[in-house]
Amino acid sequence: MKKNIFLVALLGLSLFSCNQKPAEPTIEELYQLAQEDLPQFASKIAGDSDSDFDRTQNIVKWFAKNFDWKSTDYKKRTAEEIIARQGGNCNELAIVSKACMDELDIKYRTVREINLHVNTPRRQGSAEARVAKAGNRSSVFGQRHNDHVWIEVYDPQSDRWFPADPSMGAVGEDEWIAARYGFGDRYTLNPISDDMIAPFAVLVLDKDRNLIENRSTHYGVDGFNGLYDNQLERLPSWEKWKAGIADLSQKAAGAFKGDINLHTHTEEIKDLWETYFALKEEFNNN
Numbered sequence: 001m002k003k004n005i006f007l008v009a010l011l012g013l014s015l016f017s018c019n020q021k022p023a024e025p026t027i028e029e030l031y032q033l034a035q036e037d038l039p040q041f042a043s044k045i046a047g048d049s050d051s052d053f054d055r056t057q058n059i060v061k062w063f064a065k066n067f068d069w070k071s072t073d074y075k076k077r078t079a080e081e082i083i084a085r086q087g088g089n090c091n092e093l094a095i096v097s098k099a100c101m102d103e104l105d106i107k108y109r110t111v112r113e114i115n116l117h118v119n120t121p122r123r124q125g126s127a128e129a130r131v132a133k134a135g136n137r138s139s140v141f142g143q144r145h146n147d148h149v150w151i152e153v154y155d156p157q158s159d160r161w162f163p164a165d166p167s168m169g170a171v172g173e174d175e176w177i178a179a180r181y182g183f184g185d186r187y188t189l190n191p192i193s194d195d196m197i198a199p200f201a202v203l204v205l206d207k208d209r210n211l212i213e214n215r216s217t218h219y220g221v222d223g224f225n226g227l228y229d230n231q232l233e234r235l236p237s238w239e240k241w242k243a244g245i246a247d248l249s250q251k252a253a254g255a256f257k258g259d260i261n262l263h264t265h266t267e268e269i270k271d272l273w274e275t276y277f278a279l280k281e282e283f284n285n286n
Helices: 002-019 027-036 038-046 052-066 079-085 090-103 121-134 136-140 173-181 216-227 238-257 262-285
Strands: 108-117 145-155 160-165 196-205 211-214
Touching: 027 038, 027 079, 038 052, 038 090, 052 090, 052 145, 052 160, 079 090, 090 108, 090 145, 108 160, 108 238, 108 262, 121 136, 121 262, 136 145, 136 238, 136 262, 145 196, 160 173, 173 196, 173 216, 196 216, 196 238, 196 262, 211 238, 216 238, 238 262
Parallel strands: none
Antiparallel strands: 108 145, 108 196, 145 160, 196 211
């Protein structure tokens, strides 16, 4: 009898072991896997979904949560070097995210942004020094503006591009627009995102920085207005905001190309900066 009980118990233990799921890898094990086998790492963090949106969301949020934010030092690094460093700036986090997307055949394109930035006079001095050293392309940051890099991913199900920001952890139009233009508390995993008030230039550029598509109106006008149920278009400052986006986004494209020194348009940037806060006040008092 005891022998039968022992065999039944042993059989139950064997069945439990067969049905038990393998343990999920630790963060340290995933760091190691990323350095040793990038395709396997990409597959692991992307998950099993057939949706490119879901897989992109998993990739982007993993890097936003588990890689450290590091200030720009103007050094060019490969995806392997960024992974070994376990962190980077917005462009570097985009590079490692795109490397994973390449392994999974997810279609993407790189987005260059310039945003209204918290007023920081000392930045203007350092920006001017960079322009003197490296040319007009360095004018994409200054006293009240800053550049940023993220990704748009193609969704074959909707036949549309959606935003994915690996430094902020924001994926999809609703989440991204709320995180970048919202008047209230914002969801973001980027420690410096509070300084980034609102993008006025959202540009898809080719490798030579030629403009492929200007997405500034799509996000900064239509998306921003939609975030507030199209109420912004009724506010006094709205037309000025729209005009400023249209004008400065074109100048920003010239700055990325190296044809325009954006610092010569400091007053226009200041005007748009003030217009954003005017809209915020008008909306809150409406």
